[in-house]
Amino acid sequence: MTILSGIRVLDCSIAMAGPFCGQRLGDMGADVIKIEPTTGEWQRHVSAGGLKGKRINVSFLSLNRNKRSLAVDLKSSDGRAAVHELVKQSDVFLQNYRPGVARRLGLDYETLVALNPRLVYLSLSGYGESGPYVDRPGQDLLLQGMSGAMLSAGRAGEPPLAAGQFLVDAISAYTAFEGILAALFHRERTGEGQKVEVNMLDAITTLQMQEISVHTIGGKPQELSAEPHAHVYIRAPYGSFETADGYIIVAFPPLEKFGELIGEPAFKGLQDETAGWTERDMIFAKTRERLKTRSSAEWLALFRANDIWAGPVYGYADLVEDPQIAHNGTFIEYDHPSEGRIKAPGFPIRFSATPCSVRRGAPLAGEHSREILHEFGFDDAQIDALLASGAINAGEAP
Structure with a gap:
């Protein structure tokens, strides 16, 4: 049932x-x-x-x-x-x-x-x-x-x-x-x-409850800038960045600590909630140049060890093989009478007593x-x- x-x-x-x-x-x-x-x-x-x-x-x-x-x-x-x-x-x-x-x-x-x-x-x-x-x-x-x-x-x-x-x-x-x-x-x-x-x-x-409320309640307009920030209402650095062998995501790290880790002296003394907005393009550009010098795996290992929010940029081929995806059982497989073996995204809600299934x-x-x-x-x-x-x-x- x-x-x-x-x-x-x-x-x-x-x-x-x-x-x-x-x-x-x-x-x-x-x-x-x-x-x-x-x-x-x-x-x-x-x-x-x-x-x-x-x-x-x-x-x-x-x-x-x-x-x-x-x-x-x-x-x-x-x-x-x-x-x-x-x-x-x-x-x-x-x-x-x-x-x-x-x-x-x-x-x-x-x-x-x-x-x-x-x-x-x-x-x-x-x-x-x-x-x-x-x-x-x-x-x-x-x-x-x-x-x-x-x-x-x-x-x-x-x-x-x-x-x-x-x-x-x-x-x-x-x-x-x-x-x-x-x-x-x-x-x-x-x-x-x-x-x-x-x-x-x-x-x-x-x-977009949060984003639109920033506009309707706070009166802050959507102001895009010269660098490709991932969101106008999040301080820099926030987006995808090229590495020596691919791309990674970096999400608004503490600027001074982040600068030390990537070897960027320009971030020394910057205040996250002020410079993160006023110097948004500078921070993004310098982050971009620094991250090109090492591989994705090297940066991600360093950032995880130092509690910096960062992660990989996947294509679908990577996503399907991810170990957490495998652990979660995110994809299901079943046999279709005319199309053969099917592998597809499964059920995002899990019930202890009444589990979903492919009938x-x-x-x-x-x-x-x-x-x-x-x-x-x-x-x-x-x-x-x-x-x-x-x-x-x-x-x-x-």
Whole structure:
């Protein structure tokens, strides 16, 4: 048994944020039914890195484990009616359609709550369900640009740099996941479902609670300088620095002690919380030049021995082989029917009594259509009629 065993989730989401949220629910034991078009969800047909896989591309594979697939034409009356039957017996409905689409499909909150008052309905959008940006595409990089975060690191006068991961999608997924769990807890107390709204713009804005408060409360602007500091609101030295054989991170060490260790006399007598700001570029530049003289391993050994905050800069190949990662069991491996042996990031939350597990890999489009509809009370004749009309696709099991 896992912690969300017995919870049924209808996941109508696409791309990353919604499916990632659904996968987290599935990892914790929920029965997540991915409702997708008969031709398969959009993410099946595009892939990060262009990796297509054998029958399922890497992007879809990474975001849809522990789900079953019901491939249904929601534009057909038969298809919508079938999904409405599922709603009556489900706990959570998750969608990230553009505002207005759910209503056109008959999958809006008002329609579904009339069918099931206990339903937790999660609506995930780019900018909110109303307002001046309601029709804009909620794409990760566009929202990174709006978030303000891209002007908190780097050099003045150079193009802003995006995060090295799909940051807005990921934090939006976790915000939606949190909202669903809270609403389920409320339902346990009261018996009432409710609508939960999450938008990506608010998610990435509230993630920056500390940084934005420095601006709104303290009145301190984002002031980039000549050197590529890792954050405008952290004193120097703070960032990645080249060594004789790679790069390391150094995070705001005590300046005088740090100067002694790297052999930089200019840091003698500097006060951390004054010079660390007023002499930020000088400190960064001199640190950069000194650290080029020795290897990463030499510097890191010296800094760790002297309680200086420093660490390596990894690529994914390094991360996967890290001993702490191995100790934590961060990556999981399992066999997928069509894609073979899978190694992927696992479960960031550990429960002593109800551990997460991989019960199934990402499904083929419609792989479980017959199975799901049988469970919800459809007989063979009804399912055959839906197949014949094109309202559903039963897929092809691997």
